[in-house]
Amino acid sequence: MSATIYDVAREAGVSMATVSRVVNGNPNVKPTTRKKVSEAIKRLGYRPNAVARGLASKKTTTVGVIIPDISSVFFSELARGIEDIATMYNYNIILCNSDQNKDKEVRLIQTLLGKQVDGLVFMGGKIAEDHIEEFTNSPVPVVLAATVDENEKIPSVNIDYEQAVYDVISHFIENGHRRIGFINGPLEIPINKHRLAGYKRALAAHDIPFEESLVSIGDYTYESGKEATVQFLAQEIKPTAIYVAADEMAIGAIHEIQDQGMKVPQDIEVVTSENTRLVQMVRPTLSSVAEPTYDIGAVAMRLLTKLMNSEKVETATVVLPHHIDYRQSTK
Amino acid sequence: MSATIYDVAREAGVSMATVSRVVNGNPNVKPTTRKKVSEAIKRLGYRPNAVARGLASKKTTTVGVIIPDISSVFFSELARGIEDIATMYNYNIILCNSDQNKDKEVRLIQTLLGKQVDGLVFMGGKIAEDHIEEFTNSPVPVVLAATVDENEKIPSVNIDYEQAVYDVISHFIENGHRRIGFINGPLEIPINKHRLAGYKRALAAHDIPFEESLVSIGDYTYESGKEATVQFLAQEIKPTAIYVAADEMAIGAIHEIQDQGMKVPQDIEVVTSENTRLVQMVRPTLSSVAEPTYDIGAVAMRLLTKLMNSEKVETATVVLPHHIDYRQSTK
């Protein structure tokens, strides 16, 4: 059994209250007693029990993080942003994979609240009624990261997905493209709805009719990017540019184009969305909407610290700036 | 304030012990009272406080996971393996990035033990004396994942890194290669020492002299892979095959080879080590030592559950089988 605060108190010849003060850096302790206590702590190898502290203080300095899949390049970069800021503010994170499964998500929220986390960062796809209910009933603050709640009820950090796609497509059109393919993710997810809206708005702004056959829905995997591209390339008049909603799908698209003997960007230009490290690891390197992945995580965690600290926040719905990094997959 | 076990007891007209029994699935409860209690729980929206439970029971059903960098593809796959098995056995994980910084690692271990985790999974580079001391003093079990302790004092899960490299190099030699480049990671890390040993052993077994100039040390990044390759290709007699210790470096190597107008595998064959999803996302696809990344994490966590449960384990130093997946980067 390791030493408790009581053991230290006895060893130092003071009360546990005083030990507690020393441990917590309370200034109301005479330097000499502080020294006595510190020495006793060292001698006994005392390490405060955070669980007991959590029970007494009702703070665990731990936040829950629910993420679709930590092994995804995109989400793991987000997670790194979250963890770095958490560390900076002295929090630890309990990390849970949800696979975007609603039941699992709800269960995880409850487990984490049961563990008395001081706050929650949630990443997911669609925010349903069930989520909203859990979040609003939560005794601790919740922040969404790279996840949009259409009602804007929950604090969140995102970019303007619609505008980002609008920018890309407009750029394509201004460079003479008329048939522009779009490999999107599932439409249940609001982010993808916004992307589609941006795509349509850009076409409309340039008087180009929308064509259903130029839009394909993938599941973010390399394979689904390839498959979508197979469809596009099977058309009599192939697209000359493709916008893709996820990096792995974009790499799939590029490879399919190349496998069919065409060249990127000469025959078809490609722009992707996530700007993960992957974009540098393909040939040609991928032009991408530069969604600040790490920053979204970092800002979300920072926002959460403010909320946990009951600080006033101007806007709880943060929209981070984006830009577009043009690399070799565009002319 | 949310309801406590005491509130539920009053609401159901029983004692808190009974409520506790119901909550914990203790069979010694009459079905009718169980029902009464369950209803009271539902009515009050009672959710057990895991912190209080942890203090009373001395179990938190939480394990600490120390990882160099969650945003690395390799480690995030490992982490996923760990988390999946943790979930399966009803544990949550507190995830901490160490950046392989020894001081940070030691601090994290102490923080996690302070939070009373029931066990620890550690991933890192070199295991120093300081680590060993923390681990042996730890009141809870520790398992190393994809991390070797040269003294084999701490339970661990790995593959036979030396043999893996030996296999690759032998295969190269048997296919006629004589000059084989080797892009390794830092030698302080035992895994890389083993890799180097395998490289040397294979050469020796085939009477090929070892040449210092064919071995380069990278830092696992794409860029360092490119740079090492620049060195190799600057030699009068270039290597005709290269073995690389990490996927991102291998992609850098391939791109450098291609950028210099040579072809993989025609001019130079390349084999890498981690077999992450990246190997499928390059052209040519990368042949790789198939280190079962996810499984290492999963097995490490499984081993930890046994240790936490004080079950007997045959071998605490687990060596998982590996094989080699030959893809397009080899003939």
Added chain:
DNA sequence: GTGAAAGCGCTAACAT
């Protein structure tokens, strides 16, 4: 500046 004492919400003997 320091100590005493009452919880925090639960589990785990021990009774009954």
Added chain:
DNA sequence: ATGTTAGCGCTTTCAC
């Protein structure tokens, strides 16, 4: 089958 009673190790008033 159920209730009683101590803690678990700490924080936090409230006195002094």
